[in-house]
Amino acid sequence: MCVAVIGGMDRLGSHYRREAERSGVELKVFNRLEGHFAPRLKNVDAVVIFTNKVSHRARHQALDVARHRNIPVIQHHSCGVCTLRECLNRLVNQEGETQK
Secondary structure, three states: OEEEEEOOOHHHHHHHHHHHHHHOOEEEEEOOOOOOOHHHHOOOOEEEEEHHHOOHHHHHHHHHHHHHHOOOEEEEOOOOHHHHHHHHHHHHHHHHHHHO
16 A cells, blocks of 8 residues: 655654554655645555645645545644554555455
8 A cells, every 4th residue: 555645744754654664554755845746646545634734735736636536535633653653544444444
């Protein structure tokens, strides 16, 4: 499973990746609006948006791509590692239930 994280803190990027590894998830982290990041979201299985640390423009771009591609989105106001862990657990559990 590949998950994109939109927003969050730059300094937590390595912690996010480590947490994703523990969950068996490949993680793409977009901490700030990078030029044309939307095309890079097309191949992800889910998107996590940390709403307290993301621009409105980046959030809207991510939601548009997810809506058009039918990609599940979790939006959370907090951007800590524990929050990411909860989001990843929810996504992994949903994927497991879908495969049953």
